[in-house]
Amino acid sequence: MISWRSTWSIYTRELMRFLRTAFQSVLAPVLTTSLYFIVFGAAIGGRMPDLGGVDYGAFIIPGLLMLTLLGETTSNSSFGIYMPRFTGTIYELLSAPVGVSETLLGFVGAAMTKSLLLAAIILLTARLFVDYSIAHPVLAVFYIMLVAAAFSLFGFILGIWADNFEKLGIIPMLFLTPLTFLGGTFYSIDMLPRPWDTIALANPIVYLVSGLRWTFYGQSDVNIWISFGITLGFLAICVAVIAFIFRTGWRLRA
Amino acid sequence: MEPILELSGLSKVYPGGLTALDNVDLTINKGEVFALLGPNGAGKTTLIGAVCGLVRPTSGSIRAFGHDLASDWRRARNRIGLVPQELSTDMFEPVHRAVSYSRGLFGLAPDRDRIEEILRSLSLWDKRDERIMALSGGMKRRVLIAKALAHEPDLLFLDEPTAGVDVELRKGMWAIVDTMRERGVTIILTTHYIEEAELMADRVGIINRGKLLMVDQKDAMMARLGRTEAHITLARPLSALPSEIARFPVELEPGGEVLCYRGGDGTGKGKAEVAALTKALIAADIDYVGIDTRESSLEEIFVSLLGEGKAA
Numbered sequence: 228m229i230s231w232r233s234t235w236s237i238y239t240r241e242l243m244r245f246l247r248t249a250f251q252s253v254l255a256p257v258l259t260t261s262l263y264f265i266v267f268g269a270a271i272g273g274r275m276p277d278l279g280g281v282d283y284g285a286f287i288i289p290g291l292l293m294l295t296l297l298g299e300t301t302s303n304s305s306f307g308i309y310m311p312r313f314t315g316t317i318y319e320l321l322s323a324p325v326g327v328s329e330t331l332l333g334f335v336g337a338a339m340t341k342s343l344l345l346a347a348i349i350l351l352t353a354r355l356f357v358d359y360s361i362a363h364p365v366l367a368v369f370y371i372m373l374v375a376a377a378f379s380l381f382g383f384i385l386g387i388w389a390d391n392f393e394k395l396g397i398i399p400m401l402f403l404t405p406l407t408f409l410g411g412t413f414y415s416i417d418m419l420p421r422p423w424d425t426i427a428l429a430n431p432i433v434y435l436v437s438g439l440r441w442t443f444y445g446q447s448d449v450n451i452w453i454s455f456g457i458t459l460g461f462l463a464i465c466v467a468v469i470a471f472i473f474r475t476g477w478r479l480r481a
Numbered sequence: 482m483e484p485i486l487e488l489s490g491l492s493k494v495y496p497g498g499l500t501a502l503d504n505v506d507l508t509i510n511k512g513e514v515f516a517l518l519g520p521n522g523a524g525k526t527t528l529i530g531a532v533c534g535l536v537r538p539t540s541g542s543i544r545a546f547g548h549d550l551a552s553d554w555r556r557a558r559n560r561i562g563l564v565p566q567e568l569s570t571d572m573f574e575p576v577h578r579a580v581s582y583s584r585g586l587f588g589l590a591p592d593r594d595r596i597e598e599i600l601r602s603l604s605l606w607d608k609r610d611e612r613i614m615a616l617s618g619g620m621k622r623r624v625l626i627a628k629a630l631a632h633e634p635d636l637l638f639l640d641e642p643t644a645g646v647d648v649e650l651r652k653g654m655w656a657i658v659d660t661m662r663e664r665g666v667t668i669i670l671t672t673h674y675i676e677e678a679e680l681m682a683d684r685v686g687i688i689n690r691g692k693l694l695m696v697d698q699k700d701a702m703m704a705r706l707g708r709t710e711a712h713i714t715l716a717r718p719l720s721a722l723p724s725e726i727a728r729f730p731v732e733l734e735p736g737g738e739v740l741c742y743r744g745g746d747g748t749g750k751g752k753a754e755v756a757a758l759t760k761a762l763i764a765a766d767i768d769y770v771g772i773d774t775r776e777s778s779l780e781e782i783f784v785s786l787l788g789e790g791k792a793a
Contacts, residue, residue: 228555236585247573315569319628322533322563323586324555481495481527481536 229332233325237333238340241307245341252341253348256295260349263291264356267413278415279446284357289439290412292349293374297407297432299345300375301399304338304382309395312386312478321480327473331383338379339372346371359443367442373458374435380465387478406432411440416448431457483511485636485667486532491541493527493691501527503691505541509636514658514668516682516699518675518783524691525671526566529638533563545636559587562634566641566671568621570628572614576605579613580627587632599627603657619650626657637661639670643677655681675779685779687786694786699779706785708777709751711742713759716768725765729758740769751776 245252268284275283311317320330353359361367389395410432416424427433428449438454441447447454472479486509493502501524509515519525530536532543534554543550545557570579580596600606603623608616613624622642629637639658643651651674658668658681672678678685679699686696695702718737730744742758745751755774762769 230588232588232590233586236582240582243574243578244571314571315565315567316571318533318535318563318565318569319583319586321535322558322561324558324588325586326555476537480534481530 229328230325233323234329234332234336237320237325237329238337241334241337242340244307245303245337252299253345256299256345257348257352260291260295260352261356263287264353268356278418279444281444281446282357282359285359286415286440286444287413288350288353288357288359289443290407290410290436291353292346292371293410293432293436293439294404294407294412295349296342296346296371296374297378297403297435298399300338300342300378301382301385301403303341304334304379305386305389305395305399306382307334307338308383308386309389317479327470330473331380331469334383335376335379338382339375342375342379343371346375361443362445363442367439370439370442370455370458373455373462374439377458377462377465380462380469384465384468384472387472390478403432406430407436411436411448431461434458484508485511485546486669487542487544488528488532489542489544491528491531491543492539493524493531493536494539500691501536502531502538502541505688505691505693507686507693507696509667509669511635511667512662512665513683514662514670514681516678516685517669517671517688518678518685518779519671519688520787522690523688525688526640527691528688529563529640529669529671533561533638534558559632560635562629562632562637564622564625564629564637564639564642566644568618568625570613570621570625573612575610575612576600576616576624576627577609579624580631583628584631589632595633596631599630602660603627604653619647619653622650622654623657630661634666636667636669639668641671641673643672643674651677675783679779687783689787702782703779704746706777706782707746707751708743708781709745709755709774710777711751711755711758711772711774713740713742713762713769714738714771714773715740716770719767723765723767726758726761726767729754729761731758745776 264284267287272283272287277283278286311320385395385398409427410430411427416427416433419427434449434454434457437447437449438451438458441451441454471477488505488507491502491505492500494500505528517525517528527536531538532545532550534550546560548554548557550557574582577596577600580599581591584596585591597606600609603626605620605623605627608620613621616624626642642658643654655677658670661668670677670681682699684696685699685702687694697705715738719733720737722731722733729742731740731742734741742755744754752774755772759769759772
């Protein structure tokens with residue numbers, strides 16, 4: 228039976244850890260997003276045509292949101308579990324009567340909360356630069372939560388897999404960020420010449436960006452249900468991997 | 482005696498082939514202080530890790546408070562506390578928050594009075610708002626003890642609790658262990674300091690290379706393996722042992738000036754025999770100018786057992 232008090236303890240502690248570096252955690256994404264809007268929204272965006280009737284500055288908001296969301300969620304979650312392993316404080320978690328449910332709800336819940344806060348901050352920041360409206364706000368929040376959950380789980384796996392800081396940073400740096408940039412953050416897949424528009428569909432991030440863009444403007448590169456399906460599938464794979472990790476104790480217990 | 486922890490045929494072989502625990506059988510009774518002695522790499526920390534969920538045993542079983550740790554681990558772990566060997570805690574956290582977190586992690590409701598009581602008992606109350614990183618090494622170790630006590634465990638593991646701690650703090654730590662013992666907490670401690678085991682433990686286990694070489698009441702172990710050694714400096718050298726003292730386990734050291742007695746059993750028998758020996762010397766008109774006696778310590782027993790283990 229799940230212990231909600233244990234879950235709450237892990238969750239609040241992780242959030243406290245976030246608050247200790249709140250200035251950096253909030254300021255960095257605000258600054259980065261502002262820079263993107265200045266460069267792509269104002270400087271370049273002014274010369275770009277509307278995309279499907281959406282102003283280019285507004286068009287890139289879901290992509291920028293996804294760019295920050297994936298990076299921050301993955302790193303928050305991976306650091307959350309990696310640091311206790313690195314410093315040895317993981318002993319407390321492993322020796323406590325808490326299982327996979329409490330651990331995941333605590334760590335992943337906290338990472339999700341941070342991500343949602345960041346998403347809200349980015350949307351508010353975007354409002355300073357461009358005018359936009361969200362076509363399906365409830366679905367947008369739901370989709371952001373779904374992606375945050377999936378990548379919190381992914382970050383958790385990364386934090387358990389990594390046995391040094393280099394490995395911890397290599398996946399977000401070498402895979403996640405490039406795939407997000409190439410995943411339609413700043414352009415529509417339709418704008419790519421053949422065969423790149425087809426090749427781009429092999430990039431899973433395309434479906435995430437496209438899904439979120441649909442909840443904003445009701446139009447996307449791929450069908451919204453395919454985006455939902457792929458996100459849910461990725462989440463299910465992550466849950467299965469974590470269940471395996473806890474069952475076998477891989478990289479957690481000697 | 483009520484057994485609260487039972488290890489049966491417990492083994493741990495690490496992937497590289499190192500056998501850290503080799504078929505260990507051990508029963509710990511309620512309310513006792515059990516000292517696990519052994520050199521570095523003997524398997525002490527692995528044994529603790531296996532009970533506390535940090536190490537997956539290769540074979541064997543562990544029952545704590547009647548619960549099988551493999552299947553009913555939640556109920557068993559609820560009642561077990563661990564103070565690790567390393568000073569592992571979030572150094573940026575204030576003391577009281579770190580201790581409160583530990584209580585919550587074990588599923589208990591916040592209890593400010595209980596946390597205050599624990600912090601006061603460990604002389605940490607004045608430091609409650611300080612970040613752990615600002616505390617001395619001894620204080621940090623106390624914080625780890627406070628964290629382990631926050632969920633009011635019935636069984637507490639102290640892995641090298643006084644490693645790297647100065648003499649004064651070490652004595653303070655012994656006092657803390659005494660207090661916990663009085664409260665009825667069962668304690669299993671590992672240590673390199675034999676005097677610590679001599680002072681605090683009710684029972685002692687000696688482990689080396691994963692094998693539990695001996696487990697016994699400390700006093701019984703001392704009685705069984707303890708020895709008295711006495712060096713009697715004679716007024717005049719002897720060329721051979723006189724027949725009057727031949728019944729004693731004595732030998733004449735080279736030069737004939739010192740008689741060496743080695744005997745007894747750690748229960749005081751040795752001292753009595755040394756007294757009888759001195760009387761026999763006087764009766765035989767053999768004068769002496771000095772007597773130096775000493776009892777063998779647990780450390781010597783420990784070293785001797787390890788030596789036998791190696792020879793085997």
